[in-house]
Structures are given as structure tokens and as C-alpha cells.
Amino acid sequence: MVDVPELVARAREGQPRAVARLISLVEGASPQLREVMAALAPLTGRAYVVGLTGSPGVGKSTTTSALVGAYRRAGKRVGVLAVDPSSPFSGGALLGDRVRMSDHASDPGVYIRSMATRGHLGGLAWAAPQAVRVLDAAGCDVILVETVGVGQSEVEIAAQADTSVVLLAPGMGDGIQAAKAGILEIGDVYVVNKADRDGADATARELNHMLGLGEARAPGDWRPPIVKTVAARGEGIDEVVEALEKHRAWTEEHGVLAERRLRRAAGEVETIALTALRERIADVHGDRLVGTLAARVVAGELDVYAAADELRASLTEGE
Amino acid sequence: MVDVPELVARAREGQPRAVARLISLVEGASPQLREVMAALAPLTGRAYVVGLTGSPGVGKSTTTSALVGAYRRAGKRVGVLAVDPSSPFSGGALLGDRVRMSDHASDPGVYIRSMATRGHLGGLAWAAPQAVRVLDAAGCDVILVETVGVGQSEVEIAAQADTSVVLLAPGMGDGIQAAKAGILEIGDVYVVNKADRDGADATARELNHMLGLGEARAPGDWRPPIVKTVAARGEGIDEVVEALEKHRAWTEEHGVLAERRLRRAAGEVETIALTALRERIADVHGDRLVGTLAARVVAGELDVYAAADELRASLTEGE
Incomplete structure (x- = not known):
């Protein structure tokens, strides 16, 4: 049996292996899951949780990596959780993430973790929040939760964030695919990545139309911004961070953050x-x-x- | 409050209004639902329950009506339950059923009931079994449960029978539609109705192929028969009844009937x-x-x- 208080203390000190060990304990059906969660509870609630979702190929990992860089430059500690609800593999970073995240692999201010959520008590969508709590308790200021695809579980996971980012790329009728997958309903911020490619403006316009962004809204309502990026070159990333911070401020000001967190916790329980x-x-x-x-x-x-x-x-x- | 023992006694005597009143009590969320079910329990388990499903237009009501006639000629008391999981209407026969069932409307040996199942405790699929228990307790020898469409609920309802009949008609790529709806997996007996139309043989062949009926089976396994009918003229109906009786005998002989009823009850509970x-x-x-x-x-x-x-x-x- 693991000495949970000791492990939590080491995670609080910023030891990556302790963080990794805690996530392993909470993502599976460990007999110590409850002990870990009870120990973490008083240490949670400080991190800002951002969900990122979008079809494969839109550049989610690249964008996530660029966001990590931006937050690090601002002196924040960052956690990254790459969730694959359909994968039986977990416990370590996948090869793809390793390559794309290699900029941050040796940075002690960044925790990167891939996780599969199959077979978790409470279903697929509820393993990620437990890992988020570990990163939160370990002192991360920002936690980026990236899902691999756009299935129902992915959308559910991404929607369990303080701010949800939906990524698209030009072409491929991506807007319509996104609409079908139901991700157009969950975005607080939209990113059209690969904006140097043909059709980026058309994708942004199509998105603008589908979201009804041209329509009148009640004063105080959140109007999801559409940000164009070329994540591979870091273009537009500061604007994404700015949009995230604006949304965060808006949710705090209007009581939306508290309400979201309450609803999330109620659903989990x-x-x-x-x-x-x-x-x-x-x-x-x-x-x-x-x-x-x-x-x-x-x-x-x-x-x-x-x-x-x-x-x-x-x-x-x-x- | 209804006097439940009195109502049950009158239903046992064959009073159609008492049967109708009991079904109304069990199909909704009546506060007396539990009292009714407790009173009915010792009186159930004797009726033979046949489920009928198939796409709209294959002639389910006409076939059901013809089957009622055949069972009545054999001196059986028959109950008919037409279930529409998507309809908010219930409590009486729908117009279509009234017209097609008019042959039997004045026959005291036949109970006909349309029911909607929306909002039932335990979900759509579990209202029908309670109404079946009323008809069973009222002394029906055979109960035909007909569903209107081929959605998931309909398939579930039809599968909760001692014998499930799947109906098809020539043309319209009906076999493929049926396969998509998942009803090809639940049939114990298949009926190709409107067999006087072009393509009836092709539909039967296609069905035979999709069901893998040409393949070898273990001795004692049930091989679902395909019966061709023209229900509107009563053609093939005796063959359907014969197939039903054969399946019933097989399920009794191989312990399948007891096993199905146990599994059904366990699922319900x-x-x-x-x-x-x-x-x-x-x-x-x-x-x-x-x-x-x-x-x-x-x-x-x-x-x-x-x-x-x-x-x-x-x-x-x-x-």
C-alpha cells in the first residue's frame, strides 16, 4: 500500500513522480482511490481548467503545446491531461504527445499526462476530473484537458471545464462535422487553427453563421470569440490566452464559474x-x-x- | 381510490371494462399501481405472449387481426396490445386499429388495447409487461403485443415475448432496413407479408441469406422459419400459427421459455x-x-x- 499523505506531500513539493503516481492511483480502480481523493479534497479548487476538443487533424496537441509555452512565459505552473476515452493504454505519454510536447518535457513547471479512461468507476467521463484534482492539488495554476476525438465521451470531458475551447481547421467540411458531433454547443472560445491555409476565412464565417454570432444577445451574455491561429508557428496563441482570460473573468463576474463547478460536482456525485x-x-x-x-x-x-x-x-x- | 380486489375479480369474470380500467391503472404512474400488480401476481404466468414488430407499412395490424381470428376459431381467448412508445396518446384504441380490428370489436373473447408508454416508471419498455400481466390474469390464452415502429424501444418490447415475430414486406430494401433496426436478431418467426406482390421471393431469399439459415446449426437449435402471407386475405395465417406453436413447444422442451421469462423478470426488477x-x-x-x-x-x-x-x-x- 502506498503512503498517501507522504505521496501527497511530495506532489505538493512539485515532485513529478509523486504526481504521476497519484494520477495512476486515481485513474484506475485502485483500492486507495478513496483515500487519495479524501486527501486531495482540501487542496483543490484553485486551478483554472481549460478543455480542448476538435476533430483529429485540427492540431490540438500543437495548440496545447503552444498554450503551455504561453502560460509558462507568464510564470504559471501548467498541467496537461491528454484523454483518450477509447484507448486501453494509459499511465504514460503517448508517442505523438511526447514528440509534440518535447519542448516542455524537461520543464519542472509542466506536468504532462496521457490517460485512458476505460473501465473507470462512474464511466469514462469521470476519470479525468480525478486526475485534474491531482494536478490542482499539486499546485498547477492552469490545467489543459485535451481529448483525442469528438465522440460523446470526448465532448462530455471537454465540457467539464471552466472554459471549453473548440478547435477547427479549414476545409474538410469541418464545421458541419463539428456540428454533428455536438461540439458547437460547448465552445466558450473557438479556434480556427492552420489559418494560413486556404479556406480559413470561410471556416470562420461558416462557424460565425452556425453559432448565430451575428444575432443579438442579452447584455452580459458571453459571445464566444473565434480566434485564428497557426499554432505550429505560435501565431495567434497570445490571442487565445487573452480570450481564455476574458472568459474566465466573465464566468467569475457572473457567477457562472461557481455554477459550473457546482453542476459538475453534482453530476459526478x-x-x-x-x-x-x-x-x-x-x-x-x-x-x-x-x-x-x-x-x-x-x-x-x-x-x-x-x-x-x-x-x-x-x-x-x-x- | 379504486377497489382493486373487486376490479380484479370482475376482470377474471371477463368484464372488458374492468380489464380496461386495470390497464389504465398500470400503464400510468397510478398510486395504486403497486396494489394492482401485487393482486395480479398470483394470477399470471399462464398466457402465451407473442411479440410482433416490423417497419410501418408491412401490415402488422392486418396480420395481428388475422392471427386473432385464427386463435378465436381454435377457441382461445386473445389479448392484443398495440404499443406506441413515442405516442403521448393512450387509454383507448387508435383509429387505425379500430378499423382493422373491427372484426373482433364485439367479440367478448378478445381484448384490444392501444397503449402509449411514455413516462412510465422503469422506462418505455416496461409498461407493456404490466399490461400483459393484466390480460394474463384476466384469462387470455394468447397475448399479441404489436409495436408500431422499429425503434430501439419497439425492438426491446417485441423481444420481451415468449415468441417474437418479425414482419417484412417485399421491396423497399426492407431487409436491410430491418437489419439496421436490429430486428433481425430478435425474430423467432419471420413473416413476409403481402407475398402476392413482386419481390416476395427475393425478400424471403435475402432474409434467408442474412439470417444465415442455410448454415449448419447444432442439433436442437431453433431455426427461425420464414412464412409467406397475404394477411388481408387470410393466406398463410394458419402457417404462422403453426410456426408459433412449434416455437412455443421448442422453448418449453429446451427450457428456453423458463429461461426467457426469468431473464425478462430480472431485467424488469x-x-x-x-x-x-x-x-x-x-x-x-x-x-x-x-x-x-x-x-x-x-x-x-x-x-x-x-x-x-x-x-x-x-x-x-x-x-
């Missing part, structure tokens, strides 16, 4: 509770109980509602 | 229990509790797992 109940039904004792109850229903000894009551009662017995 | 738990979370007390827990998580006073434990504990308190 509900999902974890229901998943635990479902797993209890599926466990050996529960499974046998369901079978016994079903047999009594089929025999006409018990109706399904009374059987469901018995099942529910058994779920919290003996805990 | 689990779903009702989990839905009730989810609804408890969403109720006034629970909702406030989730909010309070979420606020403590955001404040760092509590971790999400400890919060989920508190939520779970509260779900069964004071019941």
Missing part, C-alpha cells in the same frame, strides 16, 4: 452513486438476489415492484 | 429498482441533498466518492 449501485446489483451476492427475485416473480409469488423494493433495500444493507 | 433510485435522487429532498453535497465538494470539504456514499445512504433512508 450522482453518476458515481448510481454506478456504484448498479455494480452492487451486478456483484455476486446481488446477482444471485436478482435471480431469486426474478424466479419468484415468474412463479407469481411476488410482483416486479415488490421485487424491485427488495433489491433496493439490499443495495444499502451491510455497507 | 433491475430497471425498476434503478429507475426508482434515480427518481429519488431527482426528488425535492434528494435534489437539495445533491446540491448540498456538490457545494461541499467544490469547497474541498468532501471528496466526490464520500459525497456519493452519503447520497447512496440517503436513498434508502426513511423508506
